[in-house]
Structures are given as C-alpha cells and as structure tokens.
Amino acid sequence: MRRLLVVLALVPSVALAGCGSRTGGSDDGAADGSGTPTGAPGQAWGDCTEEAFAAAGSPATTLRHDGWGADMQLKLPSDGPCAGALVASGPGGVVGVDVGSDELDGSTISVLDAGPLGGGVLVRVDGGMHPRGGFQPHLYLVGPDAMREVTVNGHPVVPFVATDGGMAPLAVRCGDDTVEVLSATTAEPPGVMLAWDVQRTTYTLSIDGSQEQGSASLEEDVADPLLRRDMPELFDPARLFTGC
Incomplete structure (x- = not known):
C-alpha cells in the first residue's frame, strides 16, 4: 500500500451559504463564504421570535461552545412561525436558515466534533431520504450571531449516500476546524484484483465565512x-461520520 500525502490543490472555493433569510439579509453564495449571515444578531429571525x-x-438539541456565554438550543420546527427552517436560540436571540425544500429529518440532528x-x-x-435507500447529509455551522450551511458551488460538501448498494466508498472525518471527505475510485488500469485510489478533500471551516478547500491523494492502488x-x-x- 502506497501512501501519498501531496496536496494537489488549495483554493478558497468553499462557501458557507444560507438557504434564504427571513431577516431581509441575503447570502450571495460568494466563493469565499463572505455573504451576509443568514441569521443576523437580534431577538428574532423574521417572524421566528424567541417566544415562537x-x-x-x-425536540431541542443543546449546542455548547467554550467561547459562548450560554448554551444554544437547536430545533427543526414543523409548524408555527419558525416552520420550514433550522433555527437556534441563544444569547444573541434567534438565528436560522430556510430548509423547506431539503426535507430534513429532525431525528438525525447531531453535533460533530470539529474544533x-x-x-x-x-x-x-x-435530508433527501430516498425510498430505495439513501440520504443527503447537510452540515451547518451555528453560532450566537449566525447560522450557515457548508456548501460547494451551492451543493452539500458530503455527497448523497446511497444505501441500496453500488455506491462508491465514502467516509467523513473531522479535525481541528476541518471536515475531510474521503472517497475511493477504482484504480486504473484494472488489475487481476479490484484495487482502489482514495482521495481526500479537506474543508477548513469557520463561522465567519472565510474558508479553504484542499485535495490530496491519500492512498493509491490499494487492494x-x-x-x-x-x-x-x-x-x-452507518459508519459514515465515525471520524467525527
């Protein structure tokens, strides 16, 4: 097994994009993630007030960060003024992103350890549950003053996961301020035994929207x-996010 750790690219192409704002702001989907946060500081996010x-x-999921003055609570409401959005309430009020078309499943909410x-x-x-088996993971950065989805060219950084067989090998790892997406393709030229090339794409994340993306060949021609x-x-x- 040969291990190659040569970085092939490092480009600022990750956007922390919002799915629409109820506060009147907008996220332009800029490549450097510098668009207006979808949840601006304040007591309410559109009609989604702290009371609503x-x-x-x-159900609420508790979010905790050493740099915050207090915990935040995260919800995916199905009715009321906050419906159709992923919203969080904390010291700065309510922040959120519209997710109506993504058909997110609130039972899958989990906090990842990424620094x-x-x-x-x-x-x-x-979200995106498929009747034949499969789902679309979405990643969101949440802070007291903003919430953003992590995307590349408007798409989630983790591809759709098919569970009905035939999907290329895929896994996700988390590090200090990073998410790594590992994917494997069949090695070329084909040999007597099936072999794989493994690619690692690393996304460096921050709630402030300044992002970087780097790709490297991790393994080559592995049986x-x-x-x-x-x-x-x-x-x-089922072990897709075990590295997080």
Whole structure:
C-alpha cells in the first residue's frame, strides 16, 4: 500500500451559504463564504421570535461552545412561525436558515466534533431520504450571531449516500476546524484484483465565512481486501461520520 500525502490543490472555493433569510439579509453564495449571515444578531429571525421558538413543539438539541456565554438550543420546527427552517436560540436571540425544500429529518440532528470553528458548532442533519435507500447529509455551522450551511458551488460538501448498494466508498472525518471527505475510485488500469485510489478533500471551516478547500491523494492502488481491513468505514454508510 502506497501512501501519498501531496496536496494537489488549495483554493478558497468553499462557501458557507444560507438557504434564504427571513431577516431581509441575503447570502450571495460568494466563493469565499463572505455573504451576509443568514441569521443576523437580534431577538428574532423574521417572524421566528424567541417566544415562537420556545413554543415550537419540536425536540431541542443543546449546542455548547467554550467561547459562548450560554448554551444554544437547536430545533427543526414543523409548524408555527419558525416552520420550514433550522433555527437556534441563544444569547444573541434567534438565528436560522430556510430548509423547506431539503426535507430534513429532525431525528438525525447531531453535533460533530470539529474544533472551535471560530466560535461556531458544526451540526449534521440528513435530508433527501430516498425510498430505495439513501440520504443527503447537510452540515451547518451555528453560532450566537449566525447560522450557515457548508456548501460547494451551492451543493452539500458530503455527497448523497446511497444505501441500496453500488455506491462508491465514502467516509467523513473531522479535525481541528476541518471536515475531510474521503472517497475511493477504482484504480486504473484494472488489475487481476479490484484495487482502489482514495482521495481526500479537506474543508477548513469557520463561522465567519472565510474558508479553504484542499485535495490530496491519500492512498493509491490499494487492494480491496486491504482497504476494507484498514478503512472499513468507507464501505459502511452507518459508519459514515465515525471520524467525527
């Protein structure tokens, strides 16, 4: 097994893009993630006030950060003024992003361990459930003054995960202010035994919107049995985020 750690690209192409703002602001989807935060500081996010947030019956997930003065609560309400959005309430009031078309599943909300993130917390929420098996992971950065989805060219950084077979090996790892997406393709030219090339794409994240993306070849021409032994998470969608 050969290990290659040569960085192939480092470009500021990750955007922390919002899905629309109820506060009148907008996110232009700039490549450097410098658009207006979808949740501006204040007591309310559009019609979603702190009172409406508290009244929403959806389960709340506690978000905690050492740099915050108090915890935040995250919800995906299904009715009321906050419906159709992922919203959080904390010291700065209510922040959120519209997610109506993503069909997110609130039961999949989880907090990922990805470092301080400039004062934000990284949250995973799955959507796009497919009847034949599969889901679309979404990643959001949440802070007291802003909430943003992490995207590349308007798309989630983690690809759709098919669970009905035939999907290319895929896994996600988290580090200090980073998310790494590992993907494998069949090695060329093909040999007697199936072999894989593994690519790593690293996204450096911060709640302030200044982002970078880098790609590297992690493994090359690895025999299928060896890769399954050394990196089993690549082949098991249930273990997709075990590195976070």
